[in-house]
Amino acid sequence: MSGMQHLLSMADLDRDDIEQLLNLTDSFAEVSARQIPKVPALRGKTIAWLFYEDSTRTRLSFETAAKRLSADSMNFSVGSSSINKGESLRDTVETISAMGVDGIVVRHRGAGAPQRITQWTDACVVNAGDGWHQHPTQALLDLYTAAHHLGDLDGRRIAIVGDIKHSRVARSNAIGFATMGADVTFVAPRTLLPPSLEGWPVTVTHDLDEVIGEVDICYLLRMQLERQEQSVVPTLREFHEEYGLTAARAARMRDDALIMHPGPMNRGVEIAGEVADRPNAVITEQVTNGIAVRMAVLYLLLGSGLDLVDERAHVA
Numbered sequence: 001m002s003g004m005q006h007l008l009s010m011a012d013l014d015r016d017d018i019e020q021l022l023n024l025t026d027s028f029a030e031v032s033a034r035q036i037p038k039v040p041a042l043r044g045k046t047i048a049w050l051f052y053e054d055s056t057r058t059r060l061s062f063e064t065a066a067k068r069l070s071a072d073s074m075n076f077s078v079g080s081s082s083i084n085k086g087e088s089l090r091d092t093v094e095t096i097s098a099m100g101v102d103g104i105v106v107r108h109r110g111a112g113a114p115q116r117i118t119q120w121t122d123a124c125v126v127n128a129g130d131g132w133h134q135h136p137t138q139a140l141l142d143l144y145t146a147a148h149h150l151g152d153l154d155g156r157r158i159a160i161v162g163d164i165k166h167s168r169v170a171r172s173n174a175i176g177f178a179t180m181g182a183d184v185t186f187v188a189p190r191t192l193l194p195p196s197l198e199g200w201p202v203t204v205t206h207d208l209d210e211v212i213g214e215v216d217i218c219y220l221l222r223m224q225l226e227r228q229e230q231s232v233v234p235t236l237r238e239f240h241e242e243y244g245l246t247a248a249r250a251a252r253m254r255d256d257a258l259i260m261h262p263g264p265m266n267r268g269v270e271i272a273g274e275v276a277d278r279p280n281a282v283i284t285e286q287v288t289n290g291i292a293v294r295m296a297v298l299y300l301l302l303g304s305g306l307d308l309v310d311e312r313a314h315v316a
């Protein structure tokens with residue numbers, strides 16, 4: 001990632017980039033475990049949060065990451081901004097930029113919005129989720145969490161299950177895990193798959209029971225009812241029985257296999273409530289790791305541009 005100005009898509013990162021970022025995340029996880037979890041790495045830098053869609057995990061962990069790096073935040077709330085008076089995305093970005101920002105972290109319902117923003121600002125732009133397209137920091141924290149438990153991801157099997165069609169997490173994670181050498185399988189009914197998967201580094205099955213006993217990771221996706229224009233499953237109860245991680249299916253998983261979910265969860269839909277609380281479900285760990293991963297991303301994009309050895313020294 002050295003020299004990269006923006007983080008827009010997992011497709012922009014090669015294996016070395018991801019490994020560099022995950023190594024640096026170790027340093028920031030160590031910072032986060034300190035009694036005073038703060039370093040001066042981004043002192044003097046200002047970051048604006050431009051969240052046009054709701055968020056709990058991503059926004060709070062980015063804000064926490066920025067605080068731990070001593071960056072200043074430009075707080076911005078879409079609901080109480082001049083966007084309500086009809087100000088466009090471009091004018092909003094140019095206004096924020098005119099006040100002097102070094103980074104803009106954006107979540108937007110429009111696929112490609114973060115890419116467009118890079119044309120209107122000199123600030124680093126980080127994609128915190130754009131429509132159905134990409135959510136790269138989610139994929140990075142998932143890779144970090146998976147590697148922490150499983151070690152090398154080369155040859156590991158991951159099933160990504162459920163509402164693939166509307167999921168930026170599925171798209172980001174398919175690229176991320178495949179880049180790290182894992183075998184990715186999408187598991188979904190036809191109605192919850194994109195019209196074409198040509199060129200995607202994945203295999204597809206419509207039968208979760210066929211793969212559940214063999215996978216290293218069962219990654220459940222949230223059923224995104226707010227993005228669905230028509231009914232795509234007969235009922236949520238039937239979806240749960242056919243594609244949900246029920247207690248019976250979880251019992252068939254290998255002992256060392258992980259259960260993952262990006263949150264927020266629909267307990268009883270894509271995952272049974274009690275399954276989400278099992279020891280091999282690393283869902284809250286994913287959230288915790290999100291802070292250190294986002295510290296690494298902000299540091300690499302907004303930081304001094306030193307090489308990795310110097311970067312490690314700087315956060316020590």
Ligand code: CP
Pocket residue numbers: 054055056057058059129138262263264
């Ligand atoms: N995983 C995720 O993006 O969660 P939030 O929508 O709460 O940010």
